[in-house]
Amino acid sequence: MAITSVKNLKEFSTANERFEGAHLLCPGCAHSMIVRELMNCSDDNLVIAANTGCLEVSTAVYPYTAWDTSWIHIGFENAATAASGAEAMYKARKRKGTLKNPDAPVKFVAFGGDGSTYDIGFQWLNGAVERGHDFTYICLDNEVYANTGGQRSSSTPIGSSSTTAPAGRVSYGEKQNKKDMMSIMAASGAKYVAQVSPNKWKNMAQVFQKSLATEGPCYINAISACCTEWKFDPKDTIHISDLATDSLVFPLYEIVDGHELNINYRPKNIIPVRDYLGSQGRFKHLFKPQFEHVLNEWQTRVDAQWDYLQRREAARV
Amino acid sequence: MAEKIELQKVEVWDGNYAASHALRQAQVDVVAAYPITPSTPIVENYGQFVADGYIDGEFVMVESEHAAMSGCVGAAASGGRVATATSSQGFALMVEVLYQASGMRLPIVLNVVNRALASPLNVRGDHSDMYLGRDSGWIQMDAFNAQEAYDMNLCAFRVGEHMDIRLPVMVHQDGFITSHTAQNVNPLSDEEAYKFVGVYNPVEEMLDFSRPVTYGAQTEEDWHYEHKARQHKALMDARPVIESVFAEFQKVSGRQYKRVETYMTEDAEVIIVALGTTVESARVAAKQLREEEGIKAGVVAPRVLRPFPFDAIRDALQNCKAIGAMDRSSPGGALGMLFNEVSAAMYTTSARPVMSNYIYGLGGRDLSINAIKDIYRELQENATAGEITTPVQQFISLRGPKLSFFETRRS
Numbered sequence: 001m002a003i004t005s006v007k008n009l010k011e012f013s014t015a016n017e018r019f020e021g022a023h024l025l026c027p028g029c030a031h032s033m034i035v036r037e038l039m040n041c042s043d044d045n046l047v048i049a050a051n052t053g054c055l056e057v058s059t060a061v062y063p064y065t066a067w068d069t070s071w072i073h074i075g076f077e078n079a080a081t082a083a084s085g086a087e088a089m090y091k092a093r094k095r096k097g098t099l100k101n102p103d104a105p106v107k108f109v110a111f112g113g114d115g116s117t118y119d120i121g122f123q124w125l126n127g128a129v130e131r132g133h134d135f136t137y138i139c140l141d142n143e144v145y146a147n148t149g150g151q152r153s154s155s156t157p158i159g160s161s162s163t164t165a166p167a168g169r170v171s172y173g174e175k176q177n178k179k180d181m182m183s184i185m186a187a188s189g190a191k192y193v194a195q196v197s198p199n200k201w202k203n204m205a206q207v208f209q210k211s212l213a214t215e216g217p218c219y220i221n222a223i224s225a226c227c228t229e230w231k232f233d234p235k236d237t238i239h240i241s242d243l244a245t246d247s248l249v250f251p252l253y254e255i256v257d258g259h260e261l262n263i264n265y266r267p268k269n270i271i272p273v274r275d276y277l278g279s280q281g282r283f284k285h286l287f288k289p290q291f292e293h294v295l296n297e298w299q300t301r302v303d304a305q306w307d308y309l310q311r312r313e314a315a316r317v
Numbered sequence: 318m319a320e321k322i323e324l325q326k327v328e329v330w331d332g333n334y335a336a337s338h339a340l341r342q343a344q345v346d347v348v349a350a351y352p353i354t355p356s357t358p359i360v361e362n363y364g365q366f367v368a369d370g371y372i373d374g375e376f377v378m379v380e381s382e383h384a385a386m387s388g389c390v391g392a393a394a395s396g397g398r399v400a401t402a403t404s405s406q407g408f409a410l411m412v413e414v415l416y417q418a419s420g421m422r423l424p425i426v427l428n429v430v431n432r433a434l435a436s437p438l439n440v441r442g443d444h445s446d447m448y449l450g451r452d453s454g455w456i457q458m459d460a461f462n463a464q465e466a467y468d469m470n471l472c473a474f475r476v477g478e479h480m481d482i483r484l485p486v487m488v489h490q491d492g493f494i495t496s497h498t499a500q501n502v503n504p505l506s507d508e509e510a511y512k513f514v515g516v517y518n519p520v521e522e523m524l525d526f527s528r529p530v531t532y533g534a535q536t537e538e539d540w541h542y543e544h545k546a547r548q549h550k551a552l553m554d555a556r557p558v559i560e561s562v563f564a565e566f567q568k569v570s571g572r573q574y575k576r577v578e579t580y581m582t583e584d585a586e587v588i589i590v591a592l593g594t595t596v597e598s599a600r601v602a603a604k605q606l607r608e609e610e611g612i613k614a615g616v617v618a619p620r621v622l623r624p625f626p627f628d629a630i631r632d633a634l635q636n637c638k639a640i641g642a643m644d645r646s647s648p649g650g651a652l653g654m655l656f657n658e659v660s661a662a663m664y665t666t667s668a669r670p671v672m673s674n675y676i677y678g679l680g681g682r683d684l685s686i687n688a689i690k691d692i693y694r695e696l697q698e699n700a701t702a703g704e705i706t707t708p709v710q711q712f713i714s715l716r717g718p719k720l721s722f723f724e725t726r727r728s
Contacts (some may be wrong), residue, residue: 045526049391062540065531070523072394074417074531078387081379085349085391086523092346093524095373095395098517100525124387127380172678 009201015040024058024065028227028234028239031055031140032084033198035111038138039069041205042212044105046070047090049082051116054147055140074099077121080128083135107212108135112157116146118179128275129217130189136218138209140183142226150229154179157249159294160282162229167285172294184220186255192218194254194264198225203252203264206262209255223250231288240279247276248306249298253313261312273299318343319373321507321539332466332495336389336402336428341371341471342510343584344427346397346517349377349388354409354440357490358429359400374398383409385543386414386427393423396522398474400425405432408446410727412453418485419454419548423530425475425485427455432492435681441681442492444592444645447622448654454548456555456567457622461596463500466490468572471505474514477639481557483520484548489622491593493681494596502682505570513569530612552624559621576621577629581607585615587696588634590616590659591643595684596676599643602689609689614693619655631662640672641692645678652710652723671699674710674723688714 018039025032031054039046047070050056056073059066071312072084087108093099110128117139123139135144144162145151152162157178161167165174185193192214204222210216211258225241226236245265252265274295277283286294322341327372330338337359340348350360359379367376374397379385382403393399403411408429418425431447433439439535450457458473460466469488477486490496505513507665521530538543554578563574582588591600596618619626619634634640640663651657656674665667675692678684690714698706708721 043463048397059534060531060534062534063537065534069528069529071529072391072523074390075413078384078414081349081364081387082391082394084377084379085347085388085393088347088349088377088388089392089397089399090524092373092375093395096346098346098519100522100527106524111359115696123578124384127384131377131379137617207520231694252562267681293483302588304658 001239006226012040012205013199015060016043018046018068020066020068022064025054026228026234028235030056030142030198030224030235031211032221034138034224037198038109038203038208040109040206043211044107046081047086049073049086049105049107049108049110051079051112051121052076053113053116055111055113057147067083076116078124079112079122080125080137082136083110084128084131084133087133087135101277108133108186110135110137112137112139113147114141114143115137115153117141118154118181126188129185129190129219129276132189132216134215134217136220136221138220138222140224141221142224142229143178144227144229146229157278158236159286159291159298161285171197172291173284178246181219181221182255186195186258187256189217190219192254192256193220193224195221195252197223197241197245197250197252199238200245200265202253207254229282232279242281243271243276247271247273248302249273249276249311251306253309259317261309263309263313273302320370322371324362325504326503328468328502328504329499330463331497331499331666332490333361333430333461333497335502336470336490337366338504339365339510341603342399342505342507343398343400343471343474343514344374345400346374347377347384347389347392347399348374348401349379349392350440351379351382351385351407352402353382353404355432355442355496356404356428359428365724367589373607382479383412383414386411388412388420389425390418390421391422393418393523394421394423395524396519396652398478398517399423400427400432401426405446409434409449412449415450415453417533420544422483422548422551423485424483425478426473427485427487428470429487429489430492430496431489438679442494443679443681445448445647447489447496447592448646450487451623452653454484454552456484456552456594456625458488459488459492459592459620459622460488460495461594461618462495463498464502464572466495467502467504467721468566468574471510471514471521472562472566472574476555476559477520478593479558479562480518482551482558483631484551484555485539489593494594503570509569513566538599540603553712555624556626558580575618575629576619576626577633578581578618578620579633580616582615582633582637584613586613586638587641587662587693588615588617589643589689589692590617590634590636590655591640592622592655593645595643595645598684598686599689600698602686605672606684612693614698625658628660631666634659634663634670635666635668637670639673639695641673641675643675643677647679648676656710671705673699673701673705673707676710676712677714682714683712
């Protein structure tokens with residue numbers, strides 16, 4: 001049975017075994033925590049679509065599957081469209097009376113990594129949201145093409161070293177700021193958008209339940225700490241996630257109906273951004289004297305964003 | 318329940334309108350589509366049927382052809398009847414998903430209104446897009462006129478959805494010449510057509526949660542080969558199924574179709590092999606030449622391009638002396654596809670007729686009856702000489718100096 005109220009992590013973590021443990025994700029990968037939580041927080045039948053990426057290649061290697069629910073992968077870019085096709089078929093067959101179990105509630109969920117969400121699948125996601133399909137898209141955002149060995153995406157943050165934007169003698173690595181998918185999806189017509197992080201599991205479950213209950217397209221940006229590419233010890237995934245949310249590098253907030261912004265988590269003790277950056281090998285080079293300015297710019301940018309989010313929330317526009 | 322349309326015994330439809338009526342009569346559950354010339358009217362007509370209450374399925378207008386086929390795949394995996402239409406650049410954009418659709422064994426019907434591929438940009442009909450799809454694992458059926466565009470659509474659902482096959486099917490028609498030319502079409506009534514196509518039979522559907530399914534799994538060197546081999550087998554197994562569907566269609570419509578259509582081939586010495594509207598032009602030319610010049614001319618046309626009708630092509634051509642394979646697609650540094658595949662079939666015969674390759678009509682360049690007659694006359698020279706008298710490949714009806722390629726060493 002899925003949870004009805006979010007109280008006990010142990011009970012919650014075993015609530016609904018629809019995502020089996022026998023997958024090939026790295027030890028310490030946050031993807032499985034996020035996926036399990038999504039599947040545990042609902043009793044509804046789920047049709048899951050996945051873009052090509054870590055989750056997909058690790059969970060459906062023939063002749064095995066980790067998915068004890070309907071699941072489809074087509075290509076790198078089109079999980080949102082697969083979900084919209086499935087949702088359209090559900091509506092058609094419900095109308096025509098050809099469903100085997102017409103009364104059981106069905107929810108449609110698409111997963112993509114940040115590469116397939118921010119970059120190559122951006123148009124497909126945007127089109128599906130614009131059309132207003134009743135589905136939830138969850139971006140497992142590890143800020144890099146992790147499945148293929150750590151190439152930069154448009155989610156990769158400034159100063160991160162990746163294989164295609166490496167730090168070197170004269171470069172501090174990534175030069176572009178992380179794309180603001182939250183604003184883009186809110187402006188594209190998503191009924192509900194939110195950022196979640198697995199360390200704040202109660203909030204994550206509430207956001208998932210809210211998105212599944214919302215009629216129309218929803219977008220969830222889930223930060224998914226990647227021990228392999230961010231370069232930290234696999235046992236520290238939740239610790240790193242704590243640093244991300246408590247430094248406000250990854251603020252947890254939601255936007256309802258494209259405008260109503262609510263902050264879902266306010267850290268009691270805000271920690272310096274450099275503590276978050278210093279915890280991962282991908283930012284190690286920023287602590288050399290010549291790149292000190294990047295660290296300072298990071299803190300300024302995070303402060304400004306937090307100020308903006310608070311003012312947006314207070315304005316109730 | 319959707320409203321029915323009372324059709325006349327004879328309707329005046331172009332190929333696009335004929336195709337859209339066939340989709341309506343098949344009571345397709347989901348059409349996910351993106352418009353592109355010259356297939357746009359299929360999608361527009363279907364949209365009008367939806368607006369007028371003649372469709373009770375879903376009509377999803379997506380943001381690209383890639384998304385159109387992606388939506389079709391998601392819908393087809395969810396256990397219902399699915400169809401769409403495209404052309405040319407849109408087809409090219411779909412190609413990635415075409416392979417995924419066939420690899421997942423989803424019986425989607427795709428109308429391909431044939432058009433040239435850029436560059437240079439061109440909206441007119443040639444067979445570049447049809448040729449691009451030939452290794453995609455889809456069944457490919459070719460309509461030579463509006464009536465056949467209608468008939469092939471109805472047959473396509475039956476073939477693709479057959480429980481031994483479960484493969485996607487393309488129905489091709491020539492851009493503009495078929496798609497935009499109004500002709501007399503004899504449709505079935507809505508009841509007859511749906512009775513022929515039948516109720517959709519879901520297989521491994523995502524909306525049956527009592528038995529969860531995983532679509533689009535990963536296979537590497539351990540299993541990929543076995544999957545692709547079985548997919549090829551399903552395509553090859555489609556040959557008798559197509560024949561039985563055609564036979565059944567003849568019972569309800571009176572119209573007879575074969576995997577390879579032949580015209581005056583019984584005693585023919587020279588035969589043109591062609592696709593699309595060229596088939597009808599070649600028939601006119603062959604008949605006239607027989608009457609005017611006594612040339613024993615015939616026409617052979619693959620109705621089904623995939624699975625390639627190797628056996629039926631060989632049977633149709635084995636007694637002739639010279640064959641002209643006409644390819645309406647830029648051959649890209651090789652001989653044309655029809656030439657290569659027909660030659661392969663004829664190489665397995667003892668007679669081995671003289672083969673030559675004509676490239677024509679790219680980007681909608683008109684092909685006249687006279688140009689076809691010239692081909693027959695060349696074929697007659699080859700037949701008389703018992704060997705090829707021209708370069709193997711010639712570009713015909715081309716501006717500027719004559720272009721020909723591939724010399725023979727036959728003699």
